[in-house]
Amino acid sequence: MSEPILSVRGLVKSFGGLVATDHVDVDVYPGEIHALIGPNGAGKTTLIAQLCGELSHDAGTIALDGKTIDGVSVADRVHLGLARSFQITCLLPTYTVLENVALAVQIRQGHSFRFWKPVRSDTALLARAHAHLARVGLADRADALVANIAHGERKQLELAVALASEPRLLLLDEPMAGLGPVESAEMIEILAGLKSHASMLLVEHDMDAVFALADRISVLVYGRVIASGTPEEIRASEEVKAAYLGEGDELGAEDLVC
Numbered sequence: 001m002s003e004p005i006l007s008v009r010g011l012v013k014s015f016g017g018l019v020a021t022d023h024v025d026v027d028v029y030p031g032e033i034h035a036l037i038g039p040n041g042a043g044k045t046t047l048i049a050q051l052c053g054e055l056s057h058d059a060g061t062i063a064l065d066g067k068t069i070d071g072v073s074v075a076d077r078v079h080l081g082l083a084r085s086f087q088i089t090c091l092l093p094t095y096t097v098l099e100n101v102a103l104a105v106q107i108r109q110g111h112s113f114r115f116w117k118p119v120r121s122d123t124a125l126l127a128r129a130h131a132h133l134a135r136v137g138l139a140d141r142a143d144a145l146v147a148n149i150a151h152g153e154r155k156q157l158e159l160a161v162a163l164a165s166e167p168r169l170l171l172l173d174e175p176m177a178g179l180g181p182v183e184s185a186e187m188i189e190i191l192a193g194l195k196s197h198a199s200m201l202l203v204e205h206d207m208d209a210v211f212a213l214a215d216r217i218s219v220l221v222y223g224r225v226i227a228s229g230t231p232e233e234i235r236a237s238e239e240v241k242a243a244y245l246g247e248g249d250e251l252g253a254e255d256l257v258c
Contacts (some may be wrong), residue, residue: 003066004029005169005199006051006082013046020046022223023060028169028199033191035202035210038220039243044203047086047220048171051201052084064131064169081168083198085159085175091146097157099144102129104164132160135197136190152183156190163197170198176206188212219243 005026011024019045028034036044049055051062053074062069064080072080092100105128133139136156141149146157155175162170171233175191188209191200204210210217211231218228219240227237234240 002030005065007063007066008051008202009063011047011050011062012058012059013043013055014077019223021050021057024202024220024223024225026197026218026225026228028201031195032215033195033200033202035214035217036205036220037204037207037210037217038253040224043223044220045173046223048173048201048203050172053081062103069139078165078167078246081163081166082171083165083167083169084173085162091154091157091161093145095146096142096151097138097146097149098129098133100146100157100185101132101160101164102126104161105129105132108165121252128187129164132158132163135163135194136160137186144189151177152186155179155183155187158191163194167198170194170200171198172202172204174204175202176204178208184209 005242006026006028008024008026009084013021022043024043025049026034038044038048046055050057053069053072053076057070064082067090069077069080069081069082075171081138085204092103095103102122102125105125122142130139130142133142136158136159138153138160141153144153146154149157152233155178159175176245179187191202191213193201198216199251202210202213213219216229217231217234219237220226221243226243227234227240229237
């Protein structure tokens with residue numbers, strides 16, 4: 001197996017007497033979707049915040065492409081290829097779908113907001129934005145105002161904005177949240193199609209989506225990874241069964257309510 005694009009070792013974060021992440025080890029490999037699941041309060045959101053640099057850690061190391069990024073700022077982690085989807089930025093409701101992504105492309109190129117007006121006619125920049133919209137299924141919504149698009153389309157747009165930073169690793173924090181069955185199925189298809197563009201660490205409550213997408217799954221309970229493996233291995237894990245159901249019960253995707 002190739003070297004991991006993300007390697008987390010012994011990550012610890014405490015808030016007073018509460019240990020939110022307890023010596024967490026996680027690897028994400030190139031071209032992989034690695035799902036992180038666990039009950040509410042397991043530490044998933046804290047871990048994602050540590051990985052993207054929003055929270056410092058008390059112990060442990062985070063390496064991206066083999067280089068330690070402990071202490072590196074959120075912005076610099078983005079430039080190194082790490083992007084947090086759906087919480088990476090706020091959408092601009094009075095701008096079009098295309099303009100939101102074009103602005104993200106512009107920022108990735110190192111420009112500030114004050115240069116936004118002239119680039120409305122920048123054909124190369126707009127072409128990149130169109131390409132990102134096509135990847136998330138919004139090619140035909142480019143000219144719509146964000147204020148007028150549906151919730152599911154906003155989720156797709158936020159993903160396109162994250163892709164505009166040209167990440168090597170996407171941290172996906174509940175991309176299915178608030179989506180109906182049809183929208184969830186569309187998002188699953190979109191994410192599966194993005195594997196060739198970026199590896200992903202997926203935090204998700206929708207277990208049908210997790211088992212449809214994940215190459216490997218890690219289970220976080222009380223801040224500790226209790227199991228990590230293929231979806232089949234997680235289904236068969238006695239420790240995971242005990243954590244979710246109690247000893248001796250059979251485990252299915254419908255039981256893993258996080």
